[in-house]
Amino acid sequence: MEITDVYKCSGCNAVTIEGISDEGEQFSNSMKLKAFRENFKGIRIKRTLASCNYCVNHWGVDLCGCGSGQKVGKCKNDYYECQNKIPAQQLFEMKDSTPKFGFEKSLRMCLN
Numbered sequence: 001m002e003i004t005d006v007y008k009c010s011g012c013n014a015v016t017i018e019g020i021s022d023e024g025e026q027f028s029n030s031m032k033l034k035a036f037r038e039n040f041k042g043i044r045i046k047r048t049l050a051s052c053n054y055c056v057n058h059w060g061v062d063l064c065g066c067g068s069g070q071k072v073g074k075c076k077n078d079y080y081e082c083q084n085k086i087p088a089q090q091l092f093e094m095k096d097s098t099p100k101f102g103f104e105k106s107l108r109m110c111l112n
């Protein structure tokens with residue numbers, strides 16, 4: 001695994017790491033600073049940005065997969081992701097962004 005970028009968001013204080021997995025796939029994961037410190041000991045934050053996927057898109061390894069922006073397992077919606085405690089991101093995996101998924105997501109946003 002290779003980490004290519006690490007940045008902290010000044011808006012929500014989450015950290016996003018970007019890199020390439022052992023399988024050669026690009027990934028981007030966002031998480032709260034505390035989780036970053038626990039999971040990535042010794043890795044330095046390179047820069048600070050004003051916003052990130054965590055606060056803008058509600059993508060994070062500790063956020064509910066339904067897109068609500070609530071903690072995984074604590075989300076009060078009753079989508080499949082909420083009930084099954086599926087996070088918005090898996091560590092070292094790129095966010096699933098197939099068109100179908102994206103469409104369902106935007107449809108849900110409208111319904112919410």
Ligand SMILES: [Zn+2]
Nearest residue numbers: 009012052055
């Ligand atoms: Zn942010």
Ligand SMILES: [Zn+2]
Nearest residue numbers: 064066075082
């Ligand atoms: Zn949810």
